[in-house]
Amino acid sequence: MITGEQKPVEEIRQMIAPYKRILVLGCGSCVAECSAGGEKETAMLASALRMAARMNNEDVTIEEMTLDRQCVMQFVIQLDKVIDPYDAVLSLGCGAGVQAVAEMYPEVPIIPGLNTEFLGETKAQGEWAETCLGCGDCMLYHFGGICPLARCSKQILNGPCGGSVDGRCEVNPDIPCAWQLIIDRLDKFGGLDRLEDIYPPKDWSKKQGGGPRKIIREDQQK
Ligand code: SF4
Ligand code: SF4
Numbered sequence: 001m002i003t004g005e006q007k008p009v010e011e012i013r014q015m016i017a018p019y020k021r022i023l024v025l026g027c028g029s030c031v032a033e034c035s036a037g038g039e040k041e042t043a044m045l046a047s048a049l050r051m052a053a054r055m056n057n058e059d060v061t062i063e064e065m066t067l068d069r070q071c072v073m074q075f076v077i078q079l080d081k082v083i084d085p086y087d088a089v090l091s092l093g094c095g096a097g098v099q100a101v102a103e104m105y106p107e108v109p110i111i112p113g114l115n116t117e118f119l120g121e122t123k124a125q126g127e128w129a130e131t132c133l134g135c136g137d138c139m140l141y142h143f144g145g146i147c148p149l150a151r152c153s154k155q156i157l158n159g160p161c162g163g164s165v166d167g168r169c170e171v172n173p174d175i176p177c178a179w180q181l182i183i184d185r186l187d188k189f190g191g192l193d194r195l196e197d198i199y200p201p202k203d204w205s206k207k208q209g210g211g212p213r214k215i216i217r218e219d220q221q222k
Helices: 009-016 039-055 073-081 095-104 178-188 192-196
Strands: 002-006 021-027 061-067 088-091 110-112 114-124 127-132
Touching (some): 009 039, 009 110, 021 039, 039 061, 061 073, 073 095, 088 095, 095 110, 178 192
Parallel strands (some): 021 061, 021 088, 088 110
Antiparallel strands (some): 114 127
């Protein structure tokens, strides 16, 4: 999933300051899973903004709604029925959601309420960790299911840096050394021989070398 964190309320207040009728728009997918922009967080932020406005004698209307997904046109189009009275939307979607809404309603300012962070997983209640950079050429087979791009602090592709202590990364002992994990895992499944080949320099052209990426599936377009 894509993770995000809410921007500080004061930063949000500065961005919405020019507007009088604001729709706070949540998203029920990834950002709900990471407790940043789901229905609950949207209601809480809208309420905090209303309270701050009232305390400052500001004449603004702040309302909220949550779409199931802000990055899918079929869901964004539901705003057709409600968007007219608002002069700005404060989106709690990820960066893709903000841009999808902005593309569909070019005449309305769409303001980001989150800082979009990374592709990752929920590790425990209140804990999310980065596990993938979306490189476009997955190497997880070679590295036993542990991504050295996302999880090794130095993004080393050919063996550990030598600085780990007790299996922890020398850059930050709070995180496990990705290379320790890679070796342990390959060893477990008899795959250590995969590391005998020198892994070539990463071909970043499959990430952003050709500009914004697109996936087109004709079989899905019929
Ligand atoms: S190798 Fe690339 S696609 Fe695979 S997990 Fe790592 S960054 Fe993601
Ligand atoms: S200690 Fe491990 S995870 Fe940290 S930079 Fe070195 S090889 Fe990468």
